[in-house]
Amino acid sequence: MAITAAMVKELRESTGAGMMECKKALTETNGDMDQAVEYLRKNGIMKAEKKASRIAAEGLTRVAVKDDQTAAVVEVNSETDFVAQNEKFQSFVEAVATQAVNSDAKDLDSFMAEKWNLDESKTVNEALIEITAVISEKLSIRRFEKVVASNGIVVPYTHGGGRISVIVEAETDVVNDEIKDAVKNVAMQVAALNPKFVSSEDISEEYRNHEKEILLAQAMKENDELPEGKRKPQEIIEKMLIGRLNKEFKEICLNEQVYVKAEDGKQSVSQYLAQVGKANNANLKIKRFVRFETGEGIEKKNENFAEEVAKQAGGLN
Numbered sequence: 400m401a402i403t404a405a406m407v408k409e410l411r412e413s414t415g416a417g418m419m420e421c422k423k424a425l426t427e428t429n430g431d432m433d434q435a436v437e438y439l440r441k442n443g444i445m446k447a448e449k450k451a452s453r454i455a456a457e458g459l460t461r462v463a464v465k466d467d468q469t470a471a472v473v474e475v476n477s478e479t480d481f482v483a484q485n486e487k488f489q490s491f492v493e494a495v496a497t498q499a500v501n502s503d504a505k506d507l508d509s510f511m512a513e514k515w516n517l518d519e520s521k522t523v524n525e526a527l528i529e530i531t532a533v534i535s536e537k538l539s540i541r542r543f544e545k546v547v548a549s550n551g552i553v554v555p556y557t558h559g560g561g562r563i564s565v566i567v568e569a570e571t572d573v574v575n576d577e578i579k580d581a582v583k584n585v586a587m588q589v590a591a592l593n594p595k596f597v598s599s600e601d602i603s604e605e606y607r608n609h610e611k612e613i614l615l616a617q618a619m620k621e622n623d624e625l626p627e628g629k630r631k632p633q634e635i636i637e638k639m640l641i642g643r644l645n646k647e648f649k650e651i652c653l654n655e656q657v658y659v660k661a662e663d664g665k666q667s668v669s670q671y672l673a674q675v676g677k678a679n680n681a682n683l684k685i686k687r688f689v690r691f692e693t694g695e696g697i698e699k700k701n702e703n704f705a706e707e708v709a710k711q712a713g714g715l716n
Contacts, residue, residue, distance in 0.1 A: 400430040414439055441616035457483050458541075460564035460691040462555035463496035467574060470553040471499035471545040472564045474691050478536045483561075483693075488538070491530045492561070498523060499543040510543060541697075544689050551686065554579055556586035565589045567688045573681035581675040581683070584660060585653070585668060589688050594653040597685050598669075602648060614643050653685060 402425045410421040410432060416439050424442075428434035458476035475492045477483050494517055504510035511524040518526070523540070531538045544566075546553050551570040557563070567586040571578055588594075596602055618636050631639075649655040654669040661671065668685075676683035 459561035461496040463500040468548040473543040554582040595651040598654040
């Protein structure tokens, strides 16, 4: 299969790997994008980054809160950052968030078909078309998620003027300002460190096995590059993987992460919550979180990238 500049561009932006590494990965996998990502990871060129954390697009995220137990987060995209700073666009995104927190829609299609809260003579989709005509740039309501706490509270946090928005749902039998502040601190941690799970107990066996396969491939490659007399047998390498896996899972699980404000630099998020809970006679724990980052998984335009790749990589079809 012919490897095109556009394919190299996509893989480069989704992994952060160099152009030549991306071209080689695509060549080795016959142009299969997912397999090429796996190839880069197994060869240590890309560690554990995911597409969503490497690709950017313009627009805003927003959170709307109805009460301590109900909140919704939305992402609305624009073509340029200039429009994302437009007051009319910002007001529209706020209205979409308010629509979401009051909505019972289960998916985006039904959400778009709802009556627009600000004018029930039109649908959400028609309101989007209308604002698109006013701003003269393609806009899209990309996603939304509503969180309703059954036994506790929801706390929002928005970072970077709307680049990242987070909702954290906490189970607690006591609700006061100290508890809310603690959960907000955790929401800030979610925004900053982007965990994938609440705790290691939430990691599926499938995910564990997949990460083990990736790390084993990396370790075997590193081992093969050692002088023959210093190479380790595979059973030793597999035992060493346990430490690597535990380190990785600690980094991607919220409860096991080091709390960013820890005075000793060691206290975990779960230990911090236990400390706050004890001080307030509360049973406090994180149940779930939702984190939206503007442009996750969306490829930004780069008009001259194909020419750049062709020039530096010696010409691509």
